Amino acid sequence: MPISFGGRYQGSSFTELLASDHGGLLPDWARLTQAGLHPERIPHGTTVLAFKFSEGVIVAGDRLATEGHRVASRDIEKVLATDDYSLVAIAGAAGPAIEMARLMRIELEHYEKIEGEPLELDGKANRLSQMIRANLPAAMQGMVVVPLFAGYDRRRRQGRLWKFDVTGGRYEETDYEATGSGGLFARESLKKSHDPAASREAGLRSAIQALADAADEDRATGGVDLERGIFPIVDFCTAGGIQRAPDAEIERIYREILGTRRRPSANGVRR
Amino acid sequence: MTMPFYVSPEQVMQDKAEYARKGIGRGKSSVTLEYDSGLALMAENPSSLSKIGEIYDRIAFAGVGKFSEFDQLRKLGVRYADTRGYAYSRDDVRAKALANAYSQAMGEVFTRELKPLEVEVIVAEVGDDTLAGHEANAIYRVQFDGSISDHEGFCVIGGAAEELGSLLRSEFRSGLPLRDALRLGHRALQRAADREPNVTPDNLEVCLLERNRSGRKFRRLSTDTLRELLGP
Numbered sequence: 178m179p180i181s182f183g184g185r186y187q188g189s190s191f192t193e194l195l196a197s198d199h200g201g202l203l204p205d206w207a208r209l210t211q212a213g214l215h216p217e218r219i220p221h222g223t224t225v226l227a228f229k230f231s232e233g234v235i236v237a238g239d240r241l242a243t244e245g246h247r248v249a250s251r252d253i254e255k256v257l258a259t260d261d262y263s264l265v266a267i268a269g270a271a272g273p274a275i276e277m278a279r280l281m282r283i284e285l286e287h288y289e290k291i292e293g294e295p296l297e298l299d300g301k302a303n304r305l306s307q308m309i310r311a312n313l314p315a316a317m318q319g320m321v322v323v324p325l326f327a328g329y330d331r332r333r334r335q336g337r338l339w340k341f342d343v344t345g346g347r348y349e350e351t352d353y354e355a356t357g358s359g360g361l362f363a364r365e366s367l368k369k370s371h372d373p374a375a376s377r378e379a380g381l382r383s384a385i386q387a388l389a390d391a392a393d394e395d396r397a398t399g400g401v402d403l404e405r406g407i408f409p410i411v412d413f414c415t416a417g418g419i420q421r422a423p424d425a426e427i428e429r430i431y432r433e434i435l436g437t438r439r440r441p442s443a444n445g446v447r448r
Numbered sequence: 449m450t451m452p453f454y455v456s457p458e459q460v461m462q463d464k465a466e467y468a469r470k471g472i473g474r475g476k477s478s479v480t481l482e483y484d485s486g487l488a489l490m491a492e493n494p495s496s497l498s499k500i501g502e503i504y505d506r507i508a509f510a511g512v513g514k515f516s517e518f519d520q521l522r523k524l525g526v527r528y529a530d531t532r533g534y535a536y537s538r539d540d541v542r543a544k545a546l547a548n549a550y551s552q553a554m555g556e557v558f559t560r561e562l563k564p565l566e567v568e569v570i571v572a573e574v575g576d577d578t579l580a581g582h583e584a585n586a587i588y589r590v591q592f593d594g595s596i597s598d599h600e601g602f603c604v605i606g607g608a609a610e611e612l613g614s615l616l617r618s619e620f621r622s623g624l625p626l627r628d629a630l631r632l633g634h635r636a637l638q639r640a641a642d643r644e645p646n647v648t649p650d651n652l653e654v655c656l657l658e659r660n661r662s663g664r665k666f667r668r669l670s671t672d673t674l675r676e677l678l679g680p
Contacts, residue, residue, distance in 0.1 A: 181524065202534060283533070286530070286664075290501065293498060
């Protein structure tokens with residue numbers, strides 16, 4: 178007889194453990210939308226992006242969350258570490274997306290503790306796609322969660338990134354990807370600035386430029402909020418783990434970018 | 449009609465306990481001891497199958513006896529802790545509650561099943577100076593029959609627990625630096641294997657719960673690190 182604390186589950190997945198033994202704890206977003214919750218009434222995250230650079234991958238996101246046309250939060254974090262070498266960047270319905278990222282983080286830690294070894298980066302991406310697929314009923318009703326997943330593959334010694342669709346479709350990208358309401362503009366920006374051999378500084382500049390471009394064209398994207406001192410999140414994921422770019426550096430680069438975009442003044446009077 | 453053969457409950461329990469003790473006695477011992485900035489869990493273990501494992505941010509597990517049985521307990525602990533941490537908060541996952549759950553489950557098997565568990569486990573929790581009221585370390589020992597005890601400073605499980613315990617009682621000091629604590633633990637395990645004292649960094653499994661590390665405080669020491677720490 179297996180020894181037990183009352184549960185039946187014997188495997189190494191945390192989400193399966195919840196589904197099997199603690200059904201009430203597993204979020205059921207589809208039920209909420211069926212109950213009449215309009216997806217526009219909950220906060221949505223806007224623009225996130227990821228791309229490769231010389232040491233691994235850079236993952237970045239602005240800080241704004243919107244509810245329809247309103248600001249829900251100015252300093253939400255959309256780039257979340259799932260373990261020491263991988264990150265998800267979330268766009269779409271913020272509540273389910275943040276919960277999915279939290280579950281993903283526990284899922285990876287749980288597997289590592291039970292099995293004594295972490296999942297491979299491919300395995301992690303696959304797991305996330307299964308979690309997105311499980312959310313399909315909610316997504317069909319507007320509660321869409323489409324994250325980016327990126328990390329440093331320690332077996333292949335390189336940064337890698339994936340995008341997903343609502344059905345859990347998983348597409349590995351070779352260079353860069355952006356998603357969310359301003360994702361299109363960020364992608365166009367990255368298309369021009371992206372360099373896989375970029376240094377940290379150049380990569381950081383690309384990321385900030387892409388977010389600034391997205392904020393320029395998409396009203397729901399926050400960009401850099403100099404007035405309040407709220408800066409986008411830019412994380413480097415490399416062989417050495419995950420490091421976050423300091424706000425001061427982001428501000429310096431953003432001011433440089435702003436300088437190149439300012440209209441010249443006529444006779445010292447700005448038009 | 450044949451009458452069922454009567455055996456007194458005392459006799460049954462005694463037989464089971466003896467059986468369990470014998471099983472545990474055949475295996476190697478494991479030591480957990482405090483050092484100045486954390487807890488060290490040590491076990492003589494020539495195989496690559498771990499006897500020590502991470503449960504949660506500040507909690508670790510050590511088992512002796514039958515591998516399949518204590519490994520099941522270890523996995524139960526991970527499931528218990530992760531579920532609790534998800535339902536409440538990471539700070540709500542505590543060693544005392546887990547040790548109690550072990551005690552219940554192991555006691556249940558001891559009274560209900562024909563064959564008792566041939567294992568003993570330690571649940572160790574390192575304190576966190578940033579959480580008021582959670583600063584102290586905690587070490588719990590749960591035996592095959594579910595009996596539970598808490599220990600200050602150090603704890604030994606396994607066949608030679610009594611003997612090693614007396615060695616540690618006389619030599620353990622609180623606030624030992626890591627190196628000295630590991631050397632003391634090594635000496636104790638060496639004594640347990642006294643018929644052929646050959647506990648070396650190659651067959652020693654050592655994991656730490658490091659008080660000053662943020663987040664997951666569990667760290668497994670590599671053979672090279674151990675060799676360097678234990679010295680010649």
